Amino acid sequence: MSKPKVFVTRLILDSGLRLVQDFCDVDLWADELPPPREALLKRVRGVDGLLCLLTDQIDAEVMDAAGPQLKVISNHAVGYDNINVAEATARCIPVGNTPGILTDATADLTFALLLAAARRVVEAERFVRQGKWKTWGPALLLGMDVSGATLGIVGYGRIGQAVARRAVGFGMRILYYDPAAVPPASLPAQPVDFETLLRESDFVSLHTPLTSQTYHLINADSLALMKPTAVLINTARGPVVDPQALYMALKTRRIFAAALDVTDPEPLPMDSPLLELDNLIILPHIASASRSSREQMSRMAAENLLAGLRGERLPNCVNPEVYEKLKVTRASNA
Ligand code: DGY
DSSP states (O other): OOOEEEESSSSSHHHHHHHHHHHEEEEEEOOOSSSHHHHHHTTTOOOOOEOOOTTTBBHHHHHHHHOOOOOOOSSSSSSSSSHHHHHHTTOOOEEEEEOOOHHHHHHHHHHHHHHHHHTHHHHHHHHHHHTTOOOOOOOTTOOOOTTTEEEEESSSHHHHHHHHHHHHTOOEEEEETTOOOOOOOTEEEEEEEEOOOOOOOEEEEOOOOOOTTTTTSHHHHHHHHTTTTTTEESSSSSBBBBBBHHHHHHHSSSSSSSEESHHHHHHSTOOGGGGGGGTTTEEOSSTOOOOOHHHHHHHHHHHHHHHHHHHHHOSBBOOOOOHHHHHHHHHHHH
């Protein structure tokens, strides 16, 4: 029997890639950079399954180029703003993602950024390497206290709550804003409205998906509400923050500092004014980049892909309503 045809848009870790190679006829894009649009449109032609990354825009054009036999789209990420899910649902194509396994890695990196921005760790390290360290000084590189400070978490899902658990250890007061949250009773976190969170927090940490409601949620108006001593951390998606507004807020010391694992665009061009700022830390979207998280992401993305190809329910499906639609379609065809 012939194997299903799949396109894998980048070299993923072995744990998942081997699984896919065992069961499928794999076309693998092995370059370091993502497939350019033209190549993506060409390589998806006739595939039964697509395993893609957050760097691939999967929209109606890609689904059309693939053809009506496309059975599953599996995203190697928990976030899926790169996929037009409504379009996939309309075509009864289940879309998979990789939730849960990168929660701790992302929360750990959020805290690494929070501590680094508060205590100017990156700036201080640069200071040493640049030969500026002459002596111990009472006012040298003063930062902000983390212990006992107020942390405002925007988006209180799995990752937001994992950040809150870490904050408990630092004796922080925890606020969160998330109208849709189902918070665990075990965490001492207080729900507040967005304005209260911005006004009262010493640290504002973003953990919301990118949607039309969260695009530029942090803009000039929201930054104006924050304390001048506040630190902003973004490990969610770049476009949740308006980069021009952030630049002005940091440049004019409207807020103390920021730390971004995600930017808009990615990668940030080398002539971006953000790169001139001393009070900003920027990382290249590595929050989930621990070996074990990336191995598990690879495996979970492969398992979603294989389940979809077999016509089984995806272990992690972002549009489970497709199964209702498929039932109705099958019943009316019977
Ligand atoms: C995700 O999974 O959405 C992260 O941004 C990358 O791991």
